[in-house]
Amino acid sequence: MIEVRELVKRYGAKTAVDGLDFTVRPGTVTGFLGPNGAGKSTTMRVIVGLDAPDSGSATVNGRRYREHRAPLREVGVLLEARSIHPGRTARSHLRGLALTHGIPARRVDEVIGLAGLSAVAHKRAGEFSLGMGQRLGIAAALLGDPETIMLDEPVNGLDPEGVRWVRTLLTGLAAEGRTVFVSSHLMSEMAQTATSLIIVGGGRLLADTTVAEFTRAAAGATVQVSSADPARLRDLLARPGVTVSGAPGSDELQVTGATARQVGQLAADHAIALYELRTRSESLEQAFMALTGDSVEYRARSTA
């Protein structure tokens, strides 16, 4: 369980995280989604105590990370930035971390096997490909057999086989009742792995939802209607929560906030002939872009 409350983190004049508030629960994979620079990596750094928040708090299993007696046991973390000395072998790297907690050498070999690194365990990390480096980072995250696993962009640089391995691993960990928190800037990637979704933009929370909910909202987001009297239909549709747009002189209107069924019924009640009525589905990626794009616009306006 990760709880982030009213978190604010500034770097000089730049506010990287601006009042984030969310909870990551055990038993599911929670996606942490947002465009680059949305504050995902900063939030993760604050959660594991690498950066101190300006205000607010981040706790793991009820305590601040540094207050745990065995932090590697509570949270296994893979950060986006490389966190390995290139001069050490994979095994030496993991052994160095294991010794701090009294984790036996047997467990080091176990996670090396789990990450598929047995063949290169005695190779220096500097010779690793990007994908092998990611696997070593994930092996380190699993070292303490943690209740919470937090990975920043874990599929970066992985080949398709590696991507599938990460997905299977994450859903497996969640199925064991662990808390799994994974960041990405790709909606399509999250849709395949995550159940819950936390979407951020410009350091703020944009949505705390589930993939199913988000998909449902994206599907049938817009109703397109062609009619004999678009101007009148437009007036009839006007009510809070409904937005209508359409080019002047065109028969066509785009309606959001109302279903095709409601639009059709309304037209029939007022004897407006419809030529076309259909629901347009957005792709998840489009819906995500629309959501985060708005946040950027909003920020630009508010600072002007």
Add this chain to the structure above:
Amino acid sequence: MTATTSLRPAQTRAGTAYRVTGLGVLRSEWAKFWSLRSSWITLGISLLLLIAIGLVAASRYSPQLASEQGKHHLIPVGGNAVAIALAGITLAQLATGVLGVLFTAGEYSTGMIRSTLTAVPTRLPVLWSKIAVFGVTALVLGTAGAVVAFLGGEHFLAGQRIALTLSSSGVLRCLAAAGGYLSLVAVIGMALGALARSVAGGITALIGGLTLLPLLANLLPANWADDVSPYLPGNAGDAMFALTRDSSTLSPGAGLAVFAGWAALLLALAAWRLARTDA
């Protein structure tokens, strides 16, 4: 086919009691130090410089050369048997100090610090462990190197007027102090590396502090320079392992106190920076 490996470790959760301990962090830093090739190479270079230069200085000793005043030699050819044995310490200290910088600043330049501090989020035990690991290593190897250089030099100096043996008054004290000096240089290197968080910055500060500062002090008006100069890190350190002293240098005990004071000051600043600022 994907094997259905259990993600749980072989032992059950209830049976394990992992915990961060001071001893664990110390063992971790010990393993991290010796698992890098650069540690072995730099320590080897440091020992080689210390011993080889001491031997060369002893082999080239002659009373005539020693009495030529005003001539500068890269390797000192005069003085006493201890000064000759420790002729290499000027260069050996640079290798030792650089390794100290690498041991701390290297964590930042490689990103390893993020792994290190997520394993030990209380942070300070990491610094103390690094100091203990490399401080003690430098003390032991530095003292051993000084003794080897002295014993090797004895062979060349036998029969000369300046010849001394290990049992001569002050000799063992000087050789042990040379090890202590290298150990404190290692500590200063680690502290500067942790302060600068950059290998280049740390090495620049190290060389500047140990070798350039005493030269700059010579630019001061003479009466000031005489007051300030003995307390500069390089000069105070040199006083630690000198067999004889003159009016312009500190006693060995005072030299140790001043040089250790410099190391303690830098270490305190490094600890403050590590504990208080974002990694």
